[in-house]
Amino acid sequence: MTYEVDHVRPRPARRGRRAAWIVVTAVAVVVLGLVVASVRYLNTLSNTYESNAQVFVESFPEEQVRPVKAEHDESINILLLGSDDNGGSGTTEDLPRVPQGGRSDSMMLIHVPSDRESMQVMSIPRDLWVEVPGHGSHKINAALSLGGIPLTVSTIESLFQVRVDHVAAVDMLGFIGVVDALGGVTVNSGYDHSFTTEQGFTFHPGWQEMTSEEALSFVRHRASFPDGDLQRVRNQQAFLRAVLYETLTPSNLRNPAKVQEMVETFSPHLTVDETLDAGAAAALRWNLRDTSESVDMLTVPTGGSGYSEDGQWIFYPDEQAMDDITEALAESTLDEYANSL
Template identity: 35%
Template sequence: MSTPADSDPSGPGSSGNPGSHRPAWLAALGRRRWIAALVVLALVVAAGVAVFSLSRGSKEAQPAATQTQSPSETPTPTPTPTPSETPPPAPAPPPPPAPIPDLPAAPMNILVIGSDIRGGTPARDAAAHTAATGEPQDQRADTLMVVHVPADRRNLYLISINRDTWVDIPSVGGAKINSALQYGGIDLQTATVQQLLGITIDHTLMLDFGGFKILVDGLGGIDVNVPIPFQASVETQHVFPQGMNHLDGQAALEFSRERYAFSDGDFQRVRDQQIMLRAILARLTAGGALNDVNAVRSLVDFASCCLTVDRGFDPVQAAILAYSLRNLDVNAIGGMTLPTAGSGFIAGQSVLFPDYGGIAAVGAALREGRIGDFARP
C-alpha cells in the first residue's frame, strides 16, 4: 500500500494472477489443516556431507578371497582410505524480525468501501482522477461498512449502511449515500459517513470487484455458512446451498453482491456481506497467524495489490493494525445495519429514508464505546 500524494487514494493495481504469488502468511493459517492452507513463513535449513569412515570393520579391512586364489598368492593390499574433506560451516541463521509495536489502547473506526466500478479501470485510479480533477467517475459504493475496533482489540463491530439511504452529501446535496464515491472519491465518501453518524473515521479502505476476487483466491478460498439458499442472478449464476460452502473469489463476489434472490433485497445483502467479512477474518486469524511478525508483514505486502487506502494508512500502520488483532475472537464480532425509516421515490429513484433518531443513537454509542448495545454477534 503506497501513500497517495495530495490526498489522492493510492495502492498497487488490482489485476494479476493470484496463484503466482502465495504469501508467507498463507501457510501460517494452514497449520490448522484448512482446505487451502496459507503458505508458511519458516526457515528451512538442509545440509548434508558424506563422510568416509577412517576405520572400517575387520572384515572390510582384509582382502576378499575368491575361488581362484591359491595359498601362495600375495593378498592384494587394501587401499588406504582418504580422509574426507572438512564440511563447510552451516550458514548463520537470519536475525530475528524487528518487533511490531502495539497500537495505543484507543478505539478506532475504519470505513470499508466496496466499489462497483466496471470496464477494467481500477477503483483507485478512478478515485485518484476525481480527487485530482473534481470530475465524477462511474463508480459507486456497492458496500459501505463502518468497522469499529475497540481499544482491547478482542472483538469488532460491523455497522453496515444501506447504499440506497438518501442523505445530504457535503457540497453535493441530497443523493443516495453511495454516490458520494462517484462525486468525490474516498475522501467525500468518508466525509459523508462521518457527517451522518457524527463520528471520526480514522482510516478508509476500498476494494473493487477484481481486487476482492484476487484476495479471496489468494487465501485459497473462503468457508462461508450460507443462511438462506439461493442462486445468484449475476455472472456465473452460482448456486449456494444452505450451510457451509467453500467459495473461490468469483463465487464469493456473487454471494456478496446478490440482492434480487431475497424478499428483503439489500437488507439480506448487507447481512451476507457481514458474513463474508467474518469468514475472511476467521481465515486470517486461524492458527494464531497474526502472532507471527513475518506473516503479518507478508499479509500486508500481499493485500497491497488490491486495496486503496487513505493517505495516512501506510504499510507500517496497516501492519500495526493487523498485529493488534492477533487476539481477536471472531465469534464475538457484532453486526447491525444502520436503521432506516421506510422506502420511497425521489426524482424517480428508489430510496431508503434515514431514521435520524436511530442513527443518532448509533453514533452516540460509537463515540461512547457502547456500540455493543446495538451490534450483537
C-alpha cells in the same frame, strides 16, 4: 426496519481457485494487520506494503468542519470502501467511481472501541438517503462522485457525528489474491430459501463450500431477494465472517510464506490515506490482536423504502436507530448496541 448482527464463527476453509470480493473493504483491515503479524519478517513485509499500496492525495475534509474526539475517546474508526472494475453488482448500474477507476459498491465503518476488546463492522446500505454536506439529500454513495473521498468522509462524519481516523479502498483483484492465498472459504448462507444467481450458481441455506466464481456471484446477487440490497449486505457479511476467521487463524499468521503472499497480492490493489502507513498498520494489528473472536457485524437500520422526488429507489434512515448509533459511537459502546439488538 432491518437489523443484522452476528459474530465471527469458526469454520474450516476449503480449496478455491480464485476469490470473491465486495466485503473486501473490511478484509483490508485484516490484511493491513498481516503486514506486521511476525516481528521477524517486519521489514520485508513493511517494505512490500509501503512500495505497493497507493495513497489518497486528498483523504479528509477541511479540519475546521470535522468532529473533534473527546479527550477520553481512544477509539479507532476506519471507513472502508469496496470497488469493482467490472461493475460490482451489474455493469448497467450508475455507481460512483473510486480513485483507482473502479466503482464503489460497498461501504463499511469499522469501529474499534477504546478498550480494544472487540471490533464492530457496520455496513452502510449504498441506497441510504442522507444529507450530503453542501449538496442536499442523496443516496449515500453519491458523495463519492460529488466530492470524492473527502466528501464521503464528511458525509459519514456528519451522519454519525464521529471522527473517521483512516480510509482504505481495495479493488476486486486484490481480494482475489487474498482468498487465493487462503485456499478458499466455506460460507454460511443465512438466507432461508435456495436461490440461483445470474451466473447459474445455486445456493442453499447453511454452510457450503464455494469456489471463487461462486463466492463472487454470491456476494453480488440481489435480484432474488424481496429486500434487495439489504440481503446482499447480509450475504457479504456472511462471506466476510468466513474470510476473517480463516485469515486470523494462528496457522496462517505464523506462516511467513502465506503472510508474504497475502501482502504481495493484496497491497497493489489497496489505496489508503497518508496516515495509514506501515507503522500505523503495525499499531492497528497490535490493537486488534485479541479481537478475532469478538467481531460484531451489523447493518445500519433502515426506516422503510420508497422513491425520491427525482425517481430514485431509496432506503429511508431509521432516525431513532441513527441517534442510538451516534450515541454508541460517542461512548465507544457500539459493541453493546450491536449485542442488544
